[in-house]
Amino acid sequence: MRKIPCVLMRGGTSKGAFILAKDLPENIEERNEILLSIMGAGHELEIDGIGGGSPQTSKVAIISPSSHPDADVDYLFAQVMVQQRQVDTTPNCGNMLCAVGPFAIEQGLIPATDPVTQVRIRNVNTNTLVDAEVQTPDGIVTYDGDTTIDGVPGHAAPVALTFLNACGAKTGHLLPTGNITDMFQGVETTCIDMAMPMVLIAASSLGKTGQETPQQLDKDKAFLQRLERIRLAAGLAIGLGDVSEKVIPKPVLLAEACHGGTLSTRYFMPHHCHKALAVTGSIGIATATTLAGSVAAKIINQDKTVRFLRQIVIEHPSGKIEVNLFNDGDKPETIRASVVRTARKLLSGNVYIPECETK
Template structure:
């Protein structure tokens, strides 16, 4: 027996991602019960997510849950959920910086934050990482401006720019920038960098896997099965070394292939996995982690940047441009006292758009399943 239920919903594009935005107050307290609702409203368990609003892709199978914050330093709390497309699993462990781009506008749209004249700064506490982010939302005449002249790679057209500043990003899940205590580790004969800044990642020099690092996502996904299998095995071992335990059912750490850039203004070329398919661009949090790693001596990213002449050995880089399959992303990295391992904030520009506001309906079994939750937000 199933029951038809409904919940207020706003569908928004945030950066290069899209998904429903929900109020925490409209969901049950249990994260397991929340997961069951998200799976059904997204239509997971089917490649097309035909019975829900998911887009059949990890980038469009994401949910943002937002509520007024009890933290005096924040305006709103934001819980991100990655909803599996094919499997009935929800991961509350990672953060998503692209969906975060729309949290500020959503908070204003729903009355959680009062808009200011000119620019409204919405302080967001991310419940997945317990970190703060400042979102600078353009609000001329106290109205959200979605239209503008800003372009971001991976999104068609132009929109109003939203500045995101991620504060105190190191050790979000592991408690350390370099959770293994080293700039590089050797796993299965491959030199990797395990780093935790905004999100845990595992970086590999693409050349060490027999790749140029400039392959398209389709080529990597469809024509390199042996490489993907090896990359996943290395990722799982990296997860254990980082103190994350068995990560076979988690999306963290994210694997990133790095290589020398094609375009002269760029710092590095990246191919980011989510974690079993190559991202069509790069996640915001993943970009922050790579940009942070560029200045950390001895990391895979640092070595490639130095060898490519993008950085002088022993120096820090405050402006980083990363190439990805859809273009590039620019990040500003602020170090404390010129310490490469002590990052005050990382800022970048994204865009967002409100797509739909209304009520979403979903079917829910009378007795929720018990195997829908893969990990809890810390």
């Protein structure tokens, strides 16, 4: 058996393996085979690996000292499919991102300062920079605190994330089709690329209320097929080509808020409904609410483009997430976004895989 040093961590509402890049092969095909074996991909329960049988718990963060002059560490996110033996490194994951700072500090990649350590992270998937504020009293990472986030039981230390240049993360454009709205399969959409490429759709246009549970949506096969047709058309329109084997763009249903928030969302990953909401998804959705004429702005009756500090509260199946938007410039492309999440170290040691699966 081959052993690889590994830390299992919860980041926000996701969970996955954190591994130093130096402990994995540089060859991408060899590396991906190891990740598939680590997580147990190819089985609905991932019974022969440490994956949890869900897209939210079948994730890997690969960390190294940064080669970027303005960053401390590099973070490569890998989404390991559950039932398919496939690894996708095209998207970012903002939930896993919030555990990168604590991991990097404890691995000695960056010195800790008292009481807070700021870690600048470069997401290699999208070549974007994020500042993470990690609680380090007496120079030691603490996971204990009073901060709570919906979708996670209990409370923990806050990790503040500020996305510095998330606009056009994968396509180079905030509105990658050049339009505020586009029609796909007869349905009005807004394609936006802010931290994560997404295609935003009013739930009502697909015969949904936007308040359905993830389980209800996942059981509606006809709806999922229609949603996928829209996603595939959007992928072509925003320049990503055939996205049938990619997890981006993410399709998102939007609806009016029911619990005091700004609006309600159901976020897909892309073929299963998220039980909460991706951090990167929340940033794109929040930004879309500021753009007059977008699907999101129409739902909240926002008829002018907003360019000032604003807090957006997004409802999701497990509760809410707050996104603070800042704009130092005069264009939507200069928007910066911040969120507060929590992380927890669950297990550290070695993960074992059969030697034959790494050859």
